[in-house]
Amino acid sequence: MTRETKSWQDIPIAGVCWKPATEYHTGDWRTFKPVYASEKCKKCLLCSMICPDAAIKWNETKEVVEFNYDFCKGCGICANECPGRAIQMIRESGE
Amino acid sequence: MTATTWKFTAKEIVEKPELFTSGHRACAGCGSAIALRQIMKATRGPTIVTNATGCMEVVSTIYPYTAWKVPWIHTAFENAAANASGIEAALKAMKKKGKLHESVDVIAFAGDGGTFDIGLQALSGAVERGHDFLYVLYDNEAYMNTGIQRSGGTPYGASTTTSPAGKVLLGKAQLKKPIADIMVAHEIPYAATASIAYWQDLVRKARKGLEVEGPAFLHVFSPCPRGWRYETNKTIEIARLATETCVFPLWEAKEGDYSLSPQSKIIAMKPERKKPVTDYLKTQGRFRHLFKGGAEHMLQDIQKIVDKRWSRLLRRIREGS
Numbered sequence: 001m002t003r004e005t006k007s008w009q010d011i012p013i014a015g016v017c018w019k020p021a022t023e024y025h026t027g028d029w030r031t032f033k034p035v036y037a038s039e040k041c042k043k044c045l046l047c048s049m050i051c052p053d054a055a056i057k058w059n060e061t062k063e064v065v066e067f068n069y070d071f072c073k074g075c076g077i078c079a080n081e082c083p084g085r086a087i088q089m090i091r092e093s094g095e
Numbered sequence: 096m097t098a099t100t101w102k103f104t105a106k107e108i109v110e111k112p113e114l115f116t117s118g119h120r121a122c123a124g125c126g127s128a129i130a131l132r133q134i135m136k137a138t139r140g141p142t143i144v145t146n147a148t149g150c151m152e153v154v155s156t157i158y159p160y161t162a163w164k165v166p167w168i169h170t171a172f173e174n175a176a177a178n179a180s181g182i183e184a185a186l187k188a189m190k191k192k193g194k195l196h197e198s199v200d201v202i203a204f205a206g207d208g209g210t211f212d213i214g215l216q217a218l219s220g221a222v223e224r225g226h227d228f229l230y231v232l233y234d235n236e237a238y239m240n241t242g243i244q245r246s247g248g249t250p251y252g253a254s255t256t257t258s259p260a261g262k263v264l265l266g267k268a269q270l271k272k273p274i275a276d277i278m279v280a281h282e283i284p285y286a287a288t289a290s291i292a293y294w295q296d297l298v299r300k301a302r303k304g305l306e307v308e309g310p311a312f313l314h315v316f317s318p319c320p321r322g323w324r325y326e327t328n329k330t331i332e333i334a335r336l337a338t339e340t341c342v343f344p345l346w347e348a349k350e351g352d353y354s355l356s357p358q359s360k361i362i363a364m365k366p367e368r369k370k371p372v373t374d375y376l377k378t379q380g381r382f383r384h385l386f387k388g389g390a391e392h393m394l395q396d397i398q399k400i401v402d403k404r405w406s407r408l409l410r411r412i413r414e415g416s
Contacts, residue, residue, distance in 0.1 A: 017161035021118030024160050029123060045105040049294045050331050052128035054117045058109050071117035075124030075320075076328030089328075 022071075026053065030074030032089040038064045040086035047078035047087065101302055108298060111136050112164070119162035121154040124327030126317035126334065127233040128154070129291045131204065134231055134315070135165075137301035142200045143168070143182050147175035147214055149206035150240040150319075151233060173213040176221035179203035179228040200305050201228040208238045211247030211272050222281045222310045229304040229311045232274065235319035243322040247272040250342075251400060252393050253381045255322070260384035265393050270400060278312040279348045285311040287347035291318075292334035293358055300347060300356075307349075316343045324380025336375040339368070341405040352415040353408065363409060372398045 012018060047065060048056040055072040056065050079087040114135040121128040127150055135142075145168045146152040152169055155162040170178040182201050189195040205214055210232040218230060237255050238244040245255040250271045254260035258267040278286045285307040289297040297315065304311030318334050320327045337343040338358050345356035355363055362369050373394060376382040385393050 015158060017156045017159050019159045019161070020116065020164075021155070021160045021162035022116050024118045024120075026118060026120060045109045046294075048109045049105065049133065050129055050291070052121060052123075052125045052132070052330075053119070054113045054115070054132055058106065060110075068117065073123035075330070076326075077124055077129075077330050080328040081331050 025070045026073055027070045030072060030092055032074045032076060033092050034067055034072065034079055034087050035090055036065060036067065037086050040084045041065065042084040044083060047082055050077055050081060108136050114138065114164045116162045116164060118160065119155045120157055122321050124320040124330045126291055126319060126330045127151050127235055130233045130315045130317045133291065133294050133297050134301040137298045137305065138200060139302065139305060140200065141197060142202060145170055145175055145178045145182060145203050147205035147209035148172040149209050150235065151204055153240050172209050174217045175203040175205040175209060175214055176218040176230055180221045180224060180226040183226045183228050203228060203230045205232060207232065207234045207236060207248030208246045211274055219281065222278065222283050225309050227309055229313065231313045231315060233315050233317045235317050235322060237322050239319050239322045252385060252397055254384060265384055265390050275312065275314040279351055282351055283312055284309040285349055288314045288343065288345050290316040290334045290338050290343060290345060292331050292338065296345060296356055296358065325378055329378060333378050336378060340370045340372050340375040342372060342375050342401055344405060344408055346408065353411045355412055372401050
């Protein structure tokens, strides 16, 4: 990360945040990764509602849930709660 | 559209745009982040959010990033409710002057430190003045973002960094303040307790709180994996256990009349379904010292406190009906 010096004139009034958090990817915090088996999915959408990071979305056309690995922190709540056991947590392959 | 007629489906809620977006920096498995996401799904139109200092303020707006897609104002620890009062009064004045023609909802978010301890007088004043806003307390039972210090919301026996379990003390020696009952005593139009484990119930209550005329108070139970010392994937499981053991019963009170929510009503009708409080305590590291032997009296005390508060709640409900 490059750090450039900024003067007070470059900071917005009242220090207002101006970048959407969606530009900051929290996915690299992850140790375990959720893997989805669509055939076991009961399509209850519970996983999507209880995801703290809004990283699980319903795909209307394919009728599956999709994980956004840019933001998933790998907490595993979805895998723990899934009534059909359609989500499994596996260790990220080390890079 | 009122809460009684607002019938939503899971799909409808899931497809609603995220007003509290991904990319916030809450810990993995954060219960409060789940609460905020779910509550922001219950909004009915333009909404202004004000946030007391606390976990959710810190994680959602780390400069220059913001996870909010609504106008959002950070305020000091003690005055989320005062700030919400000001916003609501300004909206009213703008309407009077003809500068604003639509209705705008105001939500104040604060943690347990900002509600039980520091923000209580601002909240009490705002409710007494009758401002039309929804106050959401996301309760993770200690000052989590500063390093797990005990608050008025920390339960009896819990070990925190300022009430550590050791040879002299076995965790916090005082009881958890019954904050929602304090708000009901203000004769607030709407007060409710909710849990992230039951999202339909939570979303419906948040919507009711927004629709009611005047102040509304929502106490949301939000487990914290860091501070309560459990694996990140157990957040919802522990929240559910809290309701099943009656540690955190779910109810709502309209104009001071209590009624139980379905998840707790089942336990009231079938008392054999009430789980022992140890089922809940043993899931968390902050109560670990109670299971090491020599603290059986504490476990009995906790069960007694829970039973006493539960029967008091049932009595209030019987009186109300």
